[in-house]
Amino acid sequence: MKKVFSRPESLRKKFVFHYCPGCGHSIAHRVIAEIIDELGVRGTTIGVPPAGCAVLAYNYFDVDMIEAMHGRGPAVATGIKRVRPECLVFSYQGDGDLAAIGIAETFHAANRGENFTIIFMNNAVYGMTGGQMAPTTLLDQKSTTSPPGRNAVLDGYPVRISEILAMLPGTAYIERCTVNSPANIVKTKRAIKKAFQYQLDGRGFSLIEILSPCPTNWKMSPIDACRWIDDVMSKQFPIGVIKDEPAKAAGKEGAGHDR
Amino acid sequence: MNSKVLMQGNRIIGEAAIRAGCRFYAGYPITPQNEIPEYMAENLRKVEGGVFIQSESEIAAINMVAGAASAGARAMTSSSGPGISLKQEGISSMAAQELPGVIVNMMRGGPGLGNIRPSQGDYFQATRGGGHGDYRTIVLAPGTCQELADLTMDAFDLADRYRIPVVLLADGMIGQMMEPVVFKEPKPRQYSADYVLKGAGTGKAKTIKGLILDPLDMEEHNWKLDRKYRVIAAKETRCEIFNTDEADIVVVAYGTAARVAKGAIKRLGDHGIKAGLFRPISLWPFPTEELRRLAGTRKEFFVFEMSTGQMLEDVRLALQGYADIAFHGRPGGVVPTPVELANVIVRQYRRDR
Numbered sequence: 083m084k085k086v087f088s089r090p091e092s093l094r095k096k097f098v099f100h101y102c103p104g105c106g107h108s109i110a111h112r113v114i115a116e117i118i119d120e121l122g123v124r125g126t127t128i129g130v131p132p133a134g135c136a137v138l139a140y141n142y143f144d145v146d147m148i149e150a151m152h153g154r155g156p157a158v159a160t161g162i163k164r165v166r167p168e169c170l171v172f173s174y175q176g177d178g179d180l181a182a183i184g185i186a187e188t189f190h191a192a193n194r195g196e197n198f199t200i201i202f203m204n205n206a207v208y209g210m211t212g213g214q215m216a217p218t219t220l221l222d223q224k225s226t227t228s229p230p231g232r233n234a235v236l237d238g239y240p241v242r243i244s245e246i247l248a249m250l251p252g253t254a255y256i257e258r259c260t261v262n263s264p265a266n267i268v269k270t271k272r273a274i275k276k277a278f279q280y281q282l283d284g285r286g287f288s289l290i291e292i293l294s295p296c297p298t299n300w301k302m303s304p305i306d307a308c309r310w311i312d313d314v315m316s317k318q319f320p321i322g323v324i325k326d327e328p329a330k331a332a333g334k335e336g337a338g339h340d341r
Numbered sequence: 342m343n344s345k346v347l348m349q350g351n352r353i354i355g356e357a358a359i360r361a362g363c364r365f366y367a368g369y370p371i372t373p374q375n376e377i378p379e380y381m382a383e384n385l386r387k388v389e390g391g392v393f394i395q396s397e398s399e400i401a402a403i404n405m406v407a408g409a410a411s412a413g414a415r416a417m418t419s420s421s422g423p424g425i426s427l428k429q430e431g432i433s434s435m436a437a438q439e440l441p442g443v444i445v446n447m448m449r450g451g452p453g454l455g456n457i458r459p460s461q462g463d464y465f466q467a468t469r470g471g472g473h474g475d476y477r478t479i480v481l482a483p484g485t486c487q488e489l490a491d492l493t494m495d496a497f498d499l500a501d502r503y504r505i506p507v508v509l510l511a512d513g514m515i516g517q518m519m520e521p522v523v524f525k526e527p528k529p530r531q532y533s534a535d536y537v538l539k540g541a542g543t544g545k546a547k548t549i550k551g552l553i554l555d556p557l558d559m560e561e562h563n564w565k566l567d568r569k570y571r572v573i574a575a576k577e578t579r580c581e582i583f584n585t586d587e588a589d590i591v592v593v594a595y596g597t598a599a600r601v602a603k604g605a606i607k608r609l610g611d612h613g614i615k616a617g618l619f620r621p622i623s624l625w626p627f628p629t630e631e632l633r634r635l636a637g638t639r640k641e642f643f644v645f646e647m648s649t650g651q652m653l654e655d656v657r658l659a660l661q662g663y664a665d666i667a668f669h670g671r672p673g674g675v676v677p678t679p680v681e682l683a684n685v686i687v688r689q690y691r692r693d694r
Binding site: 094123124125126127128130133137138140143144145146147148149150151154157158159160161162163164165166169170186187189190194 | 364365367390392394396397398400401402404405406407408409410411412413414416430431434438538539540541542543546547548549550551552
């Protein structure tokens with residue numbers, strides 16, 4: 083009988099995801115693991131989990147991993163990739179990690195055109211610490227540190243980090259996806275696979291932003307959280323390819339650092 | 342046989358690191374150590390596999406070093422006071438994750454922005470871990486340019502042997518001065534590479550982490566680190582003992598202050614005071630036993646630091662109840678002359694009689 087579904091080899095054999103019901107992390111993990119299998123690079127992959135809900139990613143991925151301090155993933159990944167250019171290196175980061183405390187590391191890794199990939203999980207709140215306001219929290223969105231809703235005058239505006247990074251010449255490929263429906267999960271998988279392939283081809287920095295449901299901190303049912311991404315969140319953070327430079331071939335200016 | 346060359350202290354560190362097999366350097370400009378990143382930019386990139394990155398911040402630099410170390414490279418960063426404060430998060434993380442690495446601190450006047458003159462005010466920060474949590478780093482304090490070269494190389498060996506961040510603690514004076522130096526042959530790299538990330542291959546995946554949520558497991562990790570620190574404390578103390586056989590008084594000083602002290606000791610002879618020097622070279626582990634042994638026959642010790650008195654506390658821990666301890670300090674980037682120090686010691690010595 084033809085096998086049509088199985089656990090990816092790049093996920094560990096015995097575990098139960100600790101993520102909340104309806105959370106996007108477990109879907110993203112599975113998708114990344116499937117791609118690592120399909121590209122046949124499990125043996126040469128190094129991942130960098132963040133401080134945040136996904137800090138325990140190394141309990142799930144069956145690939146080499148080093149946990150980074152909060153926001154420092156792109157710096158750690160830079161050190162790894164420069165020493166081991168032959169490896170597939172990815173940093174996995176949330177919105178607080180990437181767009182607040184680690185904005186400098188993210189921006190400058192992108193600007194140097196570091197040849198690794200960032201998986202950016204945007205759920206518009208600090209999940210692990212209990213739902214505080216993130217740089218990506220929408221205007222009027224309630225959080226534990228913006229109880230009446232985010233107020234632009236007092237709290238500033240939600241940051242579209244992918245669009246900002248796309249302005250940098252060092253970035254090769256940036257796409258915003260979501261995992262709120264089977265069709266969107268397929269598109270997310272396609273995007274991450276393309277980003278990893280760009281990295282393997284030495285094209286430079288790639289980032290896939292994933293709008294990820296957080297029913298617990300949004301105080302919604304999983305179904306409502308998925309709908310909210312379509313109805314509200316994706317209006318602020320439009321889905322689609324933000325930058326794609328397929329013509330930028332390996333070895334050209336700004337295209338990675340493989341020597 | 343390596344020939345003798347005349348080089349500036351900061352550049353010596355760069356050259357010694359490259360000779361020791363350092364293949365990754367990340368740093369951010371700050372005075373008085375800018376010649377280190379400049380030397381690495383020029384010379385490390387010429388070496389096969391050598392990576393130089395001018396990082397966006399001190400924090401990024403130390404985390405790049407952590408990444409490079411996890412991938413198996415000998416890696417280094419350098420800075421001065423304010424920059425070293427920023428690196429503490431990463432140093433704490435490397436201590437937790439047991440990653441090797443070398444961190445150079447060319448101390449300047451502080452606290453805060455302070456100034457760019459030579460100082461020894463970062464002793465506490467360096468020898469007490471410096472960042473959050475229960476940890477130590479090895480701290481080496483060179484007193485000459487030759488020692489800068491030797492200790493830079495030794496720092497990489499120690500970092501590998503114990504999988505620990507090693508701090509090279511000097512100051513703007515030693516970094517800026519030029520002295521003749523002979524680079525020794527580096528030892529072959531001896532370390533257990535089982536932690537190094539290079540992809541799992543066909544084997545088991547490796548994880549490097551510092552997050553240990555279960556308090557009993559975290560406690561065990563703390564004790565494991567502590568056992569390592571005890572081994573280091575027992576085996577890796579270093580000091581220079583100078584002219585103490587006939588001495589009535591022993592000056593305790595390290596780094597640039599020890600150079601000033603040696604000059605003062607010569608002048609003390611003219612005043613009829615026989616003085617010697619105890620110079621800790623490893624600040625952590627502090628050479629407590631070696632110092633206490635000296636107190637068996639001598640009762641007067643004089644601590645001199647370019648700070649308000651930080652190493653003084655370690656000297657007290659070693660000698661309290663064994664000997665009398667006096668102190669003279671000049672913080673803020675002031676480097677006193679040997680004449681000044683000699684006069685202070687003479688006054689102190691005569692008053693006590």
